[in-house]
Amino acid sequence: MRISKLAAVTAAVLTIPLAACGAGDSGSGGGGAAAGEYPSEPLDWTIAFGPGGGNDIMARTIVDILQQEELYPENIEVQNREGGSGATGWGYLLGQAGSGYGISTTSGSFITTPLQADTGWQPTDFTPVGLFATDDALILVPGDSPIQSWEDWVAAAQADRLVVGGIGTVNVDFIVSSLLAEQSGYEVEYVPFNEEGQLQTSLLSGAVDAMVSNPGSILGQVEAGEMRPLITTADERLDVLPDVPTTEELGFENIPSMPRGMILPPDAPAEAQEWWIETMQQVVETEQWQSYIEDNYLTEDLRWGEDFRTYLTDTQEQFRTILEEQGAL
Template sequence: MQKRTMLHGLACAALAAAAGTAMRPAAAEGYPNRPIRWVVPWPPGGGADLMARIINTKAGEILGQPIVIDNRGGAAGNIGTQIGATAPADGYTITFGYSGTLAINPFVYPDTQWKQSDFESVIFLAKVPLTLVVNANLPVKNVKEFIALAKTRQLTFGSSGPGSINHLAGVLFASMTGANLLHVPYRGGGPAMNAVLGGQVDALFMVPVVAAPQLKGDKLRAIGVTSAKRTDVLPEVPTIAEAGVPGYEVSSWNGVMVPAGTPKDVIARLNAAFNKAMQDPQVRKGLAENGYDIEGGGPERFTQWVDSELAKWGPVVKRANLRPE
């Protein structure tokens, strides 16, 4: 009787193991065996779209299946991010995670239909700093002179919209320096750049690759970059920290996410492919030319970074009194 009971138990255990294997998401077996959709929550032609297209072809080659960009812009990135959050957790839909959507929107749009726990990290892709540029007619040549002038009178700074990274870069700068800065929002980076070129606003925080061509004329002056180290795009421009505001650091950043519950071996496969793709000489060249600093590493590194940025930007958003538009 004891032997029969033991054999019955072993048989049940074997059946349970087989059932567990059968119930695992199909993506974990032979992944990937069809194209992968990469949801980018911004329209074509923007910085997020550019970053994704620099790397998607090489990552797809490594995986053996194409990675197809699916641009889903709208609602400050929340529409596309929600699409990614509610996709099947099988590794065939990945989402472009961005500083605005992941670290700022949760405070500006508390009622979004997605939340941080809907995702798991795949990889930290890259960071790109901003450059503080001023209209050439403004009588300042460096960050210290800019701060000093902004303490004697109100200066204006443009942005690509309320809650954008270049808006909050200005809010953080003002809070750390005591500079009297008035925010003037525009509908995108292009109009904001035209405004500082035309003297409608005094200053602008803008990605170096956009600012660099404008510096060749006599209408704009770069006085600092927001990263912890100087950027190769504008190596002669000091960081804002070294120019007089210790501890100041702001960057736009991005990474890849998948829906929560995606098999760990699928996440590991994606992580390895993207890490390898970012070591490709052509990919590295494309990223460097556009001012991106490559990050990479394991999934947990991106999770830790997002957590630290949430802690950083929550108080800044509150200080700016941002509300959904």
């Protein structure tokens, strides 16, 4: 049985110093592009959510690979800047327009938050690096809940309006919860959280009846018996959760997964974008990244530069349609 090696995370605001790896060296320290002026300054890395969630885990995995492979020659300062379903963190990155030394990883909220709030930015305003993977969801109840299966959940939700928690106000978690409720014939109250720790605490304390999360964030609690997964949006049953049915096999349609990628500030220098594309193309080939994909049950989906920008445009329109149909916009 595989256990996610990244389930434990660090504090909400953490600075990770990376030892300089020979900024003037033309060897591996230069990363993807040929040695030049970029990169020659510390990197300001924003995680737009709190610790413990899929965005946080992916970002810290990438930073760890950059360190171990000596791909970035200066320090990388990583901070969780959560709030507003990602609007705070990505708004901070927006303020670094024109710079090549701000960076952030993305999630579904990067696409959905501008649809329901005046963020002052759209996903395509930022400089795209790449899409790396999609992250499937689980619906979970407390381990001591009398609800043992998805069928039990549907029956309970039809009898009484239950509460589901997720990350972000109008995010992929909200979309997944809403579509499952609509297609199953029940109504649910959705409560948003900014970070995974608060969400998990709320489930275990009984403040919410169920939660939406991803395997990489929650497998430890499942294996400890603290939480019970009822259904997954994965294409196939996960080998670590062989008894948990998929949405597809239960007849659900058009249930999305969480897209995970990387962006630079708006109007970042072309050399910075090119360097990061080439460097991340190295990162995703490393053994550590492949282990991260496998251990966290992500589906690899690689789209670089303008292909990622096109993906953001198309996916936002798809999400807009779903949210309008759900009455969320």
